[in-house]
Amino acid sequence: MGVALPEAVAAELATSADDHLIQLLTPSGELVADEQFHYTGSDQDLVEDLRTMLLTRAIDTEGTALQRKGELGLWVQSLGQEAAQIGSARAFGSNDLIVPSYRELGVYLALGLDPLEFLGTFRGTAMVDWPTGPANLHLPSFVIGTQTLHAVGMAMALQRDGRVGNPNPDDNGAVVVYFGDGATSQGDVNEAFVFAAAANAPVVFFCQNNQWAISEPTTVQTPVPLYRRASGFGFPGVRVDGNDVLAVRAVTEWALERARSGAGPVLIEAFTYRMGAHTTSDDPTKYRSADEVAEWKAKDPIDRLRTYLLAKGLIDDAWLDGVAAEAATQAERLRTGCVQLVEPDLADSFDLVYTDTPEHLHRQRAEFEAYEASFEVNA
């Protein structure tokens, strides 16, 4: 005989009742209305979004090719997640702080960054190749979920600096932090939720649920939809179609505006799909079905936006050809620029460990340089 679950408790646990996926553009490229969320951008914004998504995919493809040729040690694909990344980036305000994880190529390109500015991480010429601008872009983290706590701390700093809840919205800022479905299991992420809720911190937790943490489906991490975790911590969670750039932008704009106004954190679950491997070191054919991949391919974020813009006459084949040519040029630039990245010298590492380098590291540097020089003399 089973132990009965009180009805109210059962309702809380039900996973299908109200798992509303916020969507403004269907996979077949048709606009749909949502009661709460509306697209605020222009048609021209959407054309630019498609351009950025296409360029992201081209750079992503080239990154994979460069790894296969041995020019990169690793490449982390964003394939399939372009709308989640670019849609959310379109919502950033000038005072917002951006805390990426390691799979945010689309965010970087939406910010106008040159991929050669951050390629060194993957070529191994830099430990972390962190572009010098924009100043509000934090460096990426590679330990899963660790950055969510830093983001909350940054949001607490904004509160103390009087940058939240001012009457003039131009005076306000918030923090947006990226992480994945797997990261939601980490203690750090859960502690970040606790701290953000306790401090009512202006932070938007942007979770790209791409359905897979390497080989583990999201069901290994949770039996309930991830966005519903937020309510237990005391702040709202929403699930948005992560392959719908309009909906992602609308939801992220709402969440950031809410955070800036002083109303506290939001968890956004961008429901998307990792079309590629976890990284170039991974082989997804070992653990997921071709049927599943095909099912998601039909929901491709680029296809639906292209279909919509073509149908509306906002772009045409000539425009697409132009972007394809631009993508080819950028890919070529990446190929050429990759092998020209400056080779690092270990000697330069010794002064990076501390602000004020202690004597033993000066000695070790001298020891290293003398050792290297001994080969030059012998040669």
Next chain:
Amino acid sequence: MSTLTMAKALNAGLRRALANDPKVLLAGEDIGALGGVFRITEGLQAEFGRDRVVDTPLAESGIVGTAVGLALGGYKPVVEIQFDGFVYPAFDQIVSQVSRLHFRSHGRLSVPMVVRIPYGGGIGAIEHHSESPEAYFAHTPGLKVVTCANPSDAYWMIQQAIADPDPVIFFEPKRRYHDKGEVDVDASAAPDSLYQARIARHGTDATLLTYGPMVRTCLDAAAAAEAEGRSLEVIDLRSLSPIDDATVFASVRRTGRVVVVHEAARTLGMGAELAARIQAECFYELQAPVLRVTGYDLPYPPSRTEHSFLPDLDRVLDAVDQSLAH
């Protein structure tokens, strides 16, 4: 005898442990269908089922913390930390709980579990994938810390670690996963105790003290030195805690000269402990100061400089020259 890679030898050792003891279970990220990112557990979930080869949520503290509970419940968990640099979220569980439950419970509890950690550099990886954190664990009373250097040891040591009544941190040198060697998979028992060092090569002029990924480097150095008429002994420590002092001291007394080699940073690395023990016990037999060839005191650097960071044959022989010059 079978010729196996270290990866396959570990897989065979885990399979045998699972087959021999129904209480053994494996847990970790991606160890099931994928067989782990290094394929160490390949095929084991299909063979032993999801209750014994468990794909865990992505949370290292959770992996180790729940393993403590499983161990207290009578199981023998063997957990996989995916990469060296990801063990730190589990550090509290390992250092504050795993290591001292026996002590805290006045000896009434034991935690027979194994934490497997692929470690070390040389694979061209990005940050956090090339670390050598062994000293943190060897420094912690209550933990046993071992590392294999060849396929035969990998096969036997993982089984011995699982059979051990105390918690064992099991470091696997990932750059050597594909090294091949002879493994007597049909033998009934391991050739050596888990905590016994091995003389990997006999020599008379100087002793190279090393472990894990650097054993092969030191063997290569010893082979090169032989061409120059120098006879180097190579000791593979195998166990970093406890240390097999007897084997170490006996070698030092024979050669009088010691170079310790490890990838980990120099300050308070294993070399520091070994040098202290050797000078205390073999002071009058030493012909030269104990020297160390190690990683520098830096965070593991960008992969395109790792060849400069990692001890290699030339740096080892350079130190041997310095030792012999005394």
